[in-house]
Amino acid sequence: MTLWICTACGLEHEDTPVSPSRCVICDDERQYVPISGQGWTTAERLGQAGTAATVIDVEPRLHRMRVEPSVGIGHQSLLIQTGGGNLLWEPPGYIDPDAVAQVQRLGGLAAITGSHPHLMGAMVSWSHAFDNAPVYVAEADKHWTRRPDPVIAHWSDEATPLPGIRLVQCGGHFPGSSVLHWSGDEHDRGIILTGDTIFIGPDNKSVSTMRSYPNRIPLPERAVRQILDRLEPLEYDRAYGSFGQVIDAGAKNLVKRSLERYIAWVRGDVGDY
Ligand SMILES: [Zn+2]
Ligand SMILES: [Zn+2]
Numbered sequence: 001m002t003l004w005i006c007t008a009c010g011l012e013h014e015d016t017p018v019s020p021s022r023c024v025i026c027d028d029e030r031q032y033v034p035i036s037g038q039g040w041t042t043a044e045r046l047g048q049a050g051t052a053a054t055v056i057d058v059e060p061r062l063h064r065m066r067v068e069p070s071v072g073i074g075h076q077s078l079l080i081q082t083g084g085g086n087l088l089w090e091p092p093g094y095i096d097p098d099a100v101a102q103v104q105r106l107g108g109l110a111a112i113t114g115s116h117p118h119l120m121g122a123m124v125s126w127s128h129a130f131d132n133a134p135v136y137v138a139e140a141d142k143h144w145t146r147r148p149d150p151v152i153a154h155w156s157d158e159a160t161p162l163p164g165i166r167l168v169q170c171g172g173h174f175p176g177s178s179v180l181h182w183s184g185d186e187h188d189r190g191i192i193l194t195g196d197t198i199f200i201g202p203d204n205k206s207v208s209t210m211r212s213y214p215n216r217i218p219l220p221e222r223a224v225r226q227i228l229d230r231l232e233p234l235e236y237d238r239a240y241g242s243f244g245q246v247i248d249a250g251a252k253n254l255v256k257r258s259l260e261r262y263i264a265w266v267r268g269d270v271g272d273y
Contacts, residue, residue, distance in 0.1 A: 134161070
């Protein structure tokens with residue numbers, strides 16, 4: 001069995017005797033084929049090259065998984081522990097027995113999901129390693145799935161993969177782009193995991209959003225308003241990005257201010273340009 005991994009985006013593709021001719025994710029205007037050309041690898045080759053995953057604690061019941069050397073886009077996965085089982089958000093494109101053992105020590109996985117197709121990595125292999133834990137993929141983006149499998153559960157609008165965890169479809173970057181809202185225990189003020197749906201800036205105090213981040217294609221006002229509207233009913237104080245960013249307090253207000261600033265710029269309601 002040969003599961004091909006695109007070296008540019010890190011998405012696992014289905015088993016074929018020879019590597020696919022192209023990666024439709026990278027051919028899309030939101031992503032890019034590197035000037036060196038389309039490349040493919042496998043988990044076996046990555047393992048031989050010394051690729052390894054490390055899980056670190058972030059806060060109680062929240063962990064990050066980093067793969068080094070990085071695979072594809074190089075995002076970091078997040079793992080939430082709940083009383084009803086664990087959820088892996090945006091799995092890496094790489095999996096090996098040591099990575100599985102680290103997650104096993106945290107209690108295994110009961111659900112897998114991510115904000116959108118770019119950051120779903122080797123989602124099906126991760127599911128198969130954990131008793132076929134369901135993989136939640138937004139119905140609106142299902143045609144981007146590179147490795148179809150019965151473990152994939154399609155959803156729209158909202159889903160509750162585990163108690164206290166809600167997926168909220170916001171659209172924008174992809175029609176099915178989502179955030180994950182975690183209400184935590186009763187004393188917690190709530191957390192969102194943002195993926196590429198809203199991108200936390202390097203100051204960890206602001207966010208932006210784009211149709212394409214690498215190609216700098218913006219979103220129209222109505223898409224940004226839709227994201228704001230979808231986030232408005234959620235109560236959250238902290239926000240976690242997919243590349244190590246964290247807004248550690250007052251996240252809801254900062255998200256709102258940032259997206260309203262974005263709308264002002266795309267409308268031209270500003271004087272300084
Ligand atoms: Zn790709
Ligand atoms: Zn993306």
